[in-house]
Amino acid sequence: MIPRKDLPADARPDTLAVREGLPASPWGENSEALFLTSCFVHPDAATAARRFANEEDAFVYSRFSNPNVTIMERRLAALEGTTGCIGTASGMGAILLLVMGLLRAGDHVICSQSVFGATIRLLQSEFGKFGVETSFVSQTDVDAWRAAVRPSTRLLLAETPTNPMTEVCDIAALADVAHAAGALLAVDNCMCSPALQQPARFGADVIIHSGTKFLDGQGRVNAGALCASEELVEERFAPVLRCAGMTLSPFNAWIVAKGLETLAVRVHAQSDRALQVAHWLEQHPAVERVFHPGLPSHPQHALAMRQQGGRGGAVLAFNVRGGREQAFGVVDATRVCSIAANFGDVRSIITHPASTTHGRLTEAQRQAAGIGQSMIRLGVGLEDAEDLKADLARGLDRIGT
Numbered sequence: 001m002i003p004r005k006d007l008p009a010d011a012r013p014d015t016l017a018v019r020e021g022l023p024a025s026p027w028g029e030n031s032e033a034l035f036l037t038s039c040f041v042h043p044d045a046a047t048a049a050r051r052f053a054n055e056e057d058a059f060v061y062s063r064f065s066n067p068n069v070t071i072m073e074r075r076l077a078a079l080e081g082t083t084g085c086i087g088t089a090s091g092m093g094a095i096l097l098l099v100m101g102l103l104r105a106g107d108h109v110i111c112s113q114s115v116f117g118a119t120i121r122l123l124q125s126e127f128g129k130f131g132v133e134t135s136f137v138s139q140t141d142v143d144a145w146r147a148a149v150r151p152s153t154r155l156l157l158a159e160t161p162t163n164p165m166t167e168v169c170d171i172a173a174l175a176d177v178a179h180a181a182g183a184l185l186a187v188d189n190c191m192c193s194p195a196l197q198q199p200a201r202f203g204a205d206v207i208i209h210s211g212t213k214f215l216d217g218q219g220r221v222n223a224g225a226l227c228a229s230e231e232l233v234e235e236r237f238a239p240v241l242r243c244a245g246m247t248l249s250p251f252n253a254w255i256v257a258k259g260l261e262t263l264a265v266r267v268h269a270q271s272d273r274a275l276q277v278a279h280w281l282e283q284h285p286a287v288e289r290v291f292h293p294g295l296p297s298h299p300q301h302a303l304a305m306r307q308q309g310g311r312g313g314a315v316l317a318f319n320v321r322g323g324r325e326q327a328f329g330v331v332d333a334t335r336v337c338s339i340a341a342n343f344g345d346v347r348s349i350i351t352h353p354a355s356t357t358h359g360r361l362t363e364a365q366r367q368a369a370g371i372g373q374s375m376i377r378l379g380v381g382l383e384d385a386e387d388l389k390a391d392l393a394r395g396l397d398r399i400g401t
């Protein structure tokens with residue numbers, strides 16, 4: 001076993017976020033060094049043989065693992081409250097690893113119809129080709145999940161809150177449905193991060209991350225991870241990653257590990273700003289509806305507060321009065337927000353989902369998902385909330401009501 005940092009066993013999450021990892025190198029650096037090396041040297045041939053046979057734990061080759069990746073994995077597992085974690089090249093790489101590690105042809109998946117678009121395409125189009133069938137069900141209707149169970153169901157996949165509608169599903173209820181069916185529950189925790197929500201506490205078996213979002217938090221790299229029991233990681237995921245190669249790069253792992261150190265302070269501050277902006281938007285005459293789990297008007301507000309540590313998260317959406325023209329007007333009038341398609345960054349990002357992130361859906365699919373032409377998504381960053389309100393007011397105040 002590669003030694004950990006020798007921390008007290010009862011260290012709390014804020015401590016683990018900045019301290020969990022590997023011991024320092026012989027040079028005694030305080031901040032983690034970068035290990036940009038593709039392979040590792042062994043003292044002799046016999047040791048190399050043992051290490052290649054997995055009889056002795058050591059770093060061998062960076063497609064398998066690397067100190068920077070291990071540091072990131074241990075830190076993220078500590079925050080999610082799981083015994084294992086495996087880094088991947090991106091969030092989609094993590095979902096690819098999830099499906100390759102757990103499923104075979106003939107297996108059945110139940111997935112929320114409101115998950116990230118690329119997740120739907122990966123399951124439906126790509127894994128459909130290999131004989132894995134997926135049923136898509138309502139995000140919030142537990143009975144629909146239960147009714148979709150078949151003898152071949154192996155995996156339930158949920159994402160909460162969803163993007164951009166911020167619909168919240170009951171993780172504990174879905175874990176019960178999965179376990180009664182002999183299946184596993186995987187939860188995509190991108191929108192909250194472990195700073196707000198730890199799905200394992202509610203019974204989720206696998207937690208999916210895009211490190212690209214809040215974990216990096218400063219919009220620099222693509223990264224991903226699966227958190228689960230050490231057994232699942234070692235037996236189901238690591239063997240696939242070693243031969244399939246959706247490996248997290250050491251540099252990107254280093255960025256994410258450093259990002260995890262400030263995750264809680266960032267996400268709490270961004271979430272609080274998002275709630276302030278959401279309340280302000282709700283009373284603006286040019287705004288028809290605001291979607292944020294922290295608002296009492298949100299349909300799953302009480303559940304979200306229980307599940308997300310009393311915070312709604314840093315992503316909100318709203319419908320302006322009018323259509324695409326009015327929404328574009330609000331986006332184009334901003335001088336602080338970035339017009340882009342991401343969230344989780346310390347810089348606020350404004351997006352028109354219907355023409356970008358959800359632009360490939362048909363109008364009927366978008367209608368079903370509730371994503372109209374008048375909708376705007378805001379990934380709230382660390383700017384002053386008053387400046388963000390003024391930035392949105394520039395366009396909103398011009399909409400005739």
Ligand SMILES: *Cc1c(COP(=O)(O)O)cnc(C)c1O
Nearest residue numbers: 090091092116188190210212223
């Ligand atoms: C961004 C995102 C992903 C994909 O992550 P990448 O790092 O872009 O591959 C998956 N799920 C959710 C909820 C996301 O927001």
